[in-house]
Amino acid sequence: MIALDIENVTKSFGGVRALTGVTLSLNEGERLVLLGPNGAGKTTLFHSISGNILASSGRISLFGDDITQLPPDARARLGLARTFQITNLFAQLTVLENILLAVCGAQKLTFKFVRPLDRYDDIQKRARALLEEWNLVDAADRLVRNLSYGEQRQVEVVMALSGEPRILLLDEPTAGLSPAETLRVMEMVRKLPRDMTIVMIEHDMDVAFEIADRIAVMHQGRVIAEGDEAAIRGNQQVSDIYLGVE
């Protein structure tokens, strides 16, 4: 089944053309890494997929539903979750409180009609289960602002998982992390269910090649190369961009 189908998507901000004719398609369970230099349009593409912005033209479908004009919550209800390039946590709250809020939000989206008290129990259980599953029990009562940046990124990924998404978009989850922290986040991504479709933006080619089934390279708002590791490593235009020839 096709999880995500992006057809000829263009996005302009006033006079700035951020995306030009982007076409990409992912099968369910596929892991695609988006590479590309600063300003290539990677985050803009994520915003268009999640509904944080609307494409100027083109069409996006999620598991067969046309979502091009849908708001973010409707897309989340169809199974989409994402993290942001800039940390999106409540710094003054604890790890557990942040996860509780995420679980709460995810349950709202599923419109579960149960008694409020049962619902509170449910939310607590789910939040604690997530902390356990992702080895964050010891951090449960720590304030997010006292966590290392790497730990914060891990909490964000767990929050995105709170609604059991079918497709997950990760915007540079390893940016600014130490090599050890990068390994931990990569370990999390590897541990995700194999049927979860993943699109990850990454700057480090080695990390990208390790995680990805397939790579797409963006440059100046376009997808300029797509394929497996050999295809990308052998692509002259990609080498030129990364060596700064262009």
Ligand SMILES: Nc1ncnc2c1ncn2[C@@H]1O[C@H](COP(=O)(O)OP(=O)(O)OP(=O)(O)O)[C@@H](O)[C@H]1O
């Ligand atoms: N809200 C906006 N208004 C105007 N221009 C924007 C807006 N958002 C993005 N752009 C422009 O669109 C282009 C693509 O930006 P985008 O953030 O998608 O790049 P990126 O590939 O994610 O880069 P980075 O690797 O630095 O995160 C850039 O030229 C950027 O300045």
Ligand SMILES: [Mg+2]
């Ligand atoms: Mg970006």
